Amino acid sequence: MxxxxxxxxxxxxxxxxxxxxxxxxxxxxxxxxxxxxxxxxxxxxxxxxxxxxxxxxxxxxxxxxxxxxxxxxxxxxxxxxxxxxxxxxxxxxxxxxxxxxxxxxxxxxxxxxxxxxxxxxxxxxxxxxxxxxxxxxxxxxxxxxxxxxxxxxxxxxxxxxxxxxxxxxxxxxxxxxxxxxxLGLPAHVTAATGMDALTHNIESYLSPAYHPLCDGIALEGTRIAASALLTAVKEPGNLKARSDMMMASMMGAIAFQKDLGAVHSCAHALGAVCDLHHGLANALMIDTVLAWNYETVPAKFDELAHVCGVAGGGKALVPWLQQLKASIGITGRLAAHGVKPEHLPRLVEIATADICHQTNPRPCTAGDFEALFKAAM
CATH class of the missing domain: 3.40.50.1970 (Rossmann fold)
Known part of the structure; x- marks a missing residue:
C-alpha cells in the first residue's frame, strides 16, 4: 500500500x-x-x-x-x-x-x-x-x-x-x-456523483466570499475533476481516474466552506420536491445557472475555462459542460427526469429559502428561480 x-x-x-x-x-x-x-x-x-x-x-x-x-x-x-x-x-x-x-x-x-x-x-x-x-x-x-x-x-x-x-x-x-x-460503481452513479464534485469546486470558486485559500483548492479541484471524470465513467477500473475523482471530491467539500451558489439551491429544492439524486440535480441545473451567472463574473469564468482545458475563454465553459454531461450519459432536461410544471411553485419556494444562493455571484429572487427552473425544464 x-x-x-x-x-x-x-x-x-x-x-x-x-x-x-x-x-x-x-x-x-x-x-x-x-x-x-x-x-x-x-x-x-x-x-x-x-x-x-x-x-x-x-x-x-x-x-x-x-x-x-x-x-x-x-x-x-x-x-x-x-x-x-x-x-x-x-x-x-x-x-x-x-x-x-x-x-x-x-x-x-x-x-x-x-x-x-x-x-x-x-x-x-x-x-x-x-x-x-x-x-x-x-x-x-x-x-x-x-x-x-x-x-x-x-x-x-x-x-x-x-x-x-x-x-x-x-x-x-x-x-x-x-x-x-x-471501482464497482455503476457508470450513472460515477457520472452523477462526479458532477456533484465538479459543481462544488466551481460554485465555491464563483462565490464572492473572500477566501483565497479555498479559491486555490477549488480551482485545482476543478482541474482534477475536469480531467478525470470522463475516464472514470468510461474506464471504471482505471484506478488513477478513481483516485483523482476521490481527491477532487474532498477538495470540493473543503472549498465549499467558502459557500456555494444557486445551482445548489435549485438542487436542494429538486431533492425535496422530486426526490432527485443530489448529484444528478446539480448536473441538470449547472449549465442553466452558470449561463445566467456569466455576465457577473466573466474573469472567473475565464479562469475556470483555463483549468478545465477549454479553448475559447469563459464563454465556452457552459457549452463544454453540456458536452461533458452528454459524454458521461447525463441527458435530458428536468422534464425527462420527472419534474412537472405543477412542481414549480414549491421548487421556487424552497430554492428561495435555501441559504446557498446567498453567496451566488448574482443575487437571486424568487422570480429568477422561476425563470431558471423554466429554462431547465
Missing amino acids: NITNFAFPTAIKFGPGARKLVAKQLLKEGCKRPLIVTDRGLSALPVLAEFMTHLDGLDVAVFSGVHGNPTCSQVMDGAVAFKAHGADCIIGFGGGAALDVAKVVGIAATHEGDILEYVWDHPQVRPIVNKLPYFVALPTTSGTGSEVGRAAVVGENGTHVKRIVFSPKILAKVVFADPELT
Missing part, C-alpha cells in the same frame, strides 16, 4: 488499501464495538462484506437503514441501533447520504431530543454538550466529500426539506479515502 497522510484539518489516509487500516486505528483508540452506518443498497454488495474481512478483533454491527436522501428518522433509527449494540464508535461507510447520517447518529445516541433540534437554524437549537462516539469515515463515492465536512444534511421526514447540523465536533477523527472502494 502507498498511503499518503493529510491533515486538513481532519486526518486523512488516502490511497488504495486505506480501508485495511481501520481496525488498527480503532483498536489503538480503545474502540472494540463499532457500528457501521451504511445504506440499504450498499449493505448487500460485496464491497461491504470485503471491507468487514479487515475488521479482525472488533465486534461489528451494521445499520443499513439509510436510503435515498437522508432523513431525520434514519438518524434516529441509527441511534437506536447504536444503543442496542452497545457500540463505542461509528464507521461511516458509503456515499454522501450514509456519511451524513453517520456523522450525527452519535449526537442522537448521546443527547436528548430529535436530531432536528440540533440543526443550526432551529429557534431553540440544542448545544452538543456530551462527548460524541469516536467516528471514522470511508467514502464509497466521489461526489459530496461529506467525509471531510463539518456539516450533515438531513431532511425533514414529511417535507424532505434539507436541514443542516453544523459543528466541528462531528468531523471524522480519521478519513480512510480508498479509491478501490469506488
